[in-house]
Amino acid sequence: xxxxxxxxxxxxxxxxxxxxxxxxxxxxxxxxxxxxxxxxxxxxxxxxxxxxxxxxxxxxxxxxxxxxxxxxxxxxxxxxxxxxxxxxxxxxxxxxxxxxxxxxxxxxxxxxxxxxxxxxxxxxxxxxxxxxxxxxxxxxxxxxxxxxxxxxxxxxxxxxxxxxxxxxxxxxxxxxxxxxxxxxxxxxxxxxxxxxxxxxxxxxxxxxxxxxxxxxxxxxxxxxxxxxxxxxxxxxxxxxxxxxxxxxxxxxx
Amino acid sequence: xxxxxxxxxxxxxxxxxxxxxxxxxxxxxxxxxxxxxxxxxxxxxxxxxxxxxxxxxxxxxxxxxxxxxxxxxxxxxxxxxxxxxxxxxxxxxxxxxxxxxxxxxxxxxxxxxxxxxxxxxxxxxxxxxxxxxxxxxxxxxxxxxxxxxxxxxxxxxxxxxxxxxxxxxxxxxxxxxxxxxxxxxxxxxxxxxxxxxxxxxxxxxxxxxxxxxxxxxxxxxxxxxxxxxxxxxxxxxxxxxxxxxxxxxxxxxxxxxxxxxxxxxxxxxxxxxxxxxxxxxxxxxxxxxxxxxxxxxxxxxxxxxxx
Numbered sequence: 001x002x003x004x005x006x007x008x009x010x011x012x013x014x015x016x017x018x019x020x021x022x023x024x025x026x027x028x029x030x031x032x033x034x035x036x037x038x039x040x041x042x043x044x045x046x047x048x049x050x051x052x053x054x055x056x057x058x059x060x061x062x063x064x065x066x067x068x069x070x071x072x073x074x075x076x077x078x079x080x081x082x083x084x085x086x087x088x089x090x091x092x093x094x095x096x097x098x099x100x101x102x103x104x105x106x107x108x109x110x111x112x113x114x115x116x117x118x119x120x121x122x123x124x125x126x127x128x129x130x131x132x133x134x135x136x137x138x139x140x141x142x143x144x145x146x147x148x149x150x151x152x153x154x155x156x157x158x159x160x161x162x163x164x165x166x167x168x169x170x171x172x173x174x175x176x177x178x179x180x181x182x183x184x185x186x187x188x189x190x191x192x193x194x195x196x197x198x199x200x201x202x203x204x205x206x207x208x209x210x211x212x213x214x215x216x217x218x219x220x221x222x223x224x225x226x227x228x229x230x231x232x233x234x235x236x237x238x239x240x241x242x243x244x245x246x247x248x249x250x251x252x253x
Numbered sequence: 254x255x256x257x258x259x260x261x262x263x264x265x266x267x268x269x270x271x272x273x274x275x276x277x278x279x280x281x282x283x284x285x286x287x288x289x290x291x292x293x294x295x296x297x298x299x300x301x302x303x304x305x306x307x308x309x310x311x312x313x314x315x316x317x318x319x320x321x322x323x324x325x326x327x328x329x330x331x332x333x334x335x336x337x338x339x340x341x342x343x344x345x346x347x348x349x350x351x352x353x354x355x356x357x358x359x360x361x362x363x364x365x366x367x368x369x370x371x372x373x374x375x376x377x378x379x380x381x382x383x384x385x386x387x388x389x390x391x392x393x394x395x396x397x398x399x400x401x402x403x404x405x406x407x408x409x410x411x412x413x414x415x416x417x418x419x420x421x422x423x424x425x426x427x428x429x430x431x432x433x434x435x436x437x438x439x440x441x442x443x444x445x446x447x448x449x450x451x452x453x454x455x456x457x458x459x460x461x462x463x464x465x466x467x468x469x470x471x472x473x474x475x476x477x478x479x480x481x482x483x484x485x486x487x488x489x490x491x492x493x494x495x496x497x498x499x500x501x502x503x504x505x506x507x508x509x510x511x512x513x514x515x516x517x518x519x520x521x522x523x524x525x526x527x528x529x530x531x532x533x534x535x536x537x538x539x540x541x542x543x544x545x546x547x548x549x550x551x552x553x554x555x556x557x558x559x560x
Contacts, residue, residue, distance in 0.1 A: 008357025016345055087341035094305045095358035096330040253267060253308045
């Protein structure tokens with residue numbers, strides 16, 4: 001599968017977000033730093049967790065995952081929307097590459113942006129507090145797999161959306177609420193039983209829990225199930241995005 | 254016949270029910286400069302869209318160098334360079350960068366691509382704009398970059414969809430010279446869609462006239478004009494004898510006799526001789542040669558262009 005055409009598509013995707021680092025890398029770090037100051041330092045001292053972990057440390061994996069989800073989704077969806085809007089998506093569609101290669105180039109761009117953001121946020125958070133990462137490879141696994149899932153969702157949304165508004169709707173009305181309700185700032189022990197049950201229905205909760213376990217070594221639910229859910233999301237949406245590109249759904253006449 | 258593009262019974266029905274192509278057949282020989290001539294909405298862009306992979310076909314077959322464009326799309330697409338009608342330049346990168354990427358999409362290494370880009374930028378007079386972004390270029394410059402994108406991987410077949418639409422006459426003639434050079438010196442097969450009669454007549458060895466998704470005539474411009482075009486020979490005279498040219502259709506009005514001719518080069522000397530032999534003095538002679546527009550009007554009953 002690795003050929004020069006595919007390599008160029010990936011290279012272009014990565015180069016695009018690196019050139020635009022003020023829009024693609026910096027905001028995530030600044031937002032995470034602000035959350036750390038406000039929720040961690042100002043409010044965190046008043047919140048006691050059952051496992052005796054500092055609240056400021058507890059929220060680091062959630063903040064990281066929230067940014068990774070947002071950045072990876074934004075990378076692929078905005079890249080496709082721009083290509084559609086300026087019509088240079090035709091350059092990709094007539095190139096000698098398969099639908100799978102095309103979708104993977106956008107998804108790999110999204111993974112790299114997500115992972116770079118995630119790592120930089122973890123490093124930024126390390127400036128505010130001291131913590132050690134329990135499982136480095138598992139942390140990297142969650143950053144990659146979740147970026148892949150939301151990069152693929154970004155591809156799908158980029159393909160089906162006709163306007164920038166409809167892309168924005170996903171971020172504002174779907175991913176942000178799901179992230180907030182996915183355990184970024186709270187432990188399931190803090191919730192009433194009925195809400196705890198609803199939280200378990202939220203796939204982002206499992207992903208955030210997975211990263212929290214890999215970084216801090218604490219888990220409220222099954223880590224195996226977190227891995228399975230994250231992988232399933234990544235695989236299903238990657239396949240779907242590839243099929244859409246292969247068929248030319250909404251992008252070919 | 255050494256066909257490089259074979260289009261057989263190609264049909265396209267869009268999801269809105271529009272029958273864009275109704276079973277067209279075209280064979281283009283290797284090394285030809287082929288024109289697809291027709292009014293807006295005739296099916297030209299749909300045809301090349303299918304050929305390049307931008308449009309899904311409904312039925313029919315297209316082969317490029319004997320390879321099916323669907324089964325062997327990776328191979329056939331490498332043989333084709335497309336310059337689309339609409340400007341579609343990536344605004345994030347400089348012209349040089351976007352051309353390097355374009356080469357990469359077709360399998361060139363970054364190093365190979367850079368070499369090709371520098372040559373093409375020079376050939377098309379774009380070297381001073383190499384580090385500019387698309388939005389900083391004039392319309393004519395953007396059009397040249399579009400053509401550069403089609404050439405970057407040195408394809409055998411170059412497809413140009415209305416390449417001179419909206420460009421000034423000077424640039425149009427410059428582009429014509431470049432296209433002729435590609436065809437004659439570099440042995441490229443060119444497929445050009447246009448609704449400019451002059452363009453098709455000047456550049457193309459062979460033309461297919463398309464209307465309402467059907468090919469209504471195909472051949473060299475000269476043959477098409479000879480078969481279906483009629484030149485008008487206008488002669489200003491003092492008086493006229495309507496029985497003088499029994500083999501021609503003529504009309505006399507305001508001291509001008511208008512004679513229809515299938516071959517004005519051959520007929521004009523004969524007609525002048527007949528008139529002077531009849532002691533009718535000729536005050537003025539004006540010949541309006543038949544062109545592809547006349548052929549189109551004759552075949553369809555409507556004009557090819559509005560402009």
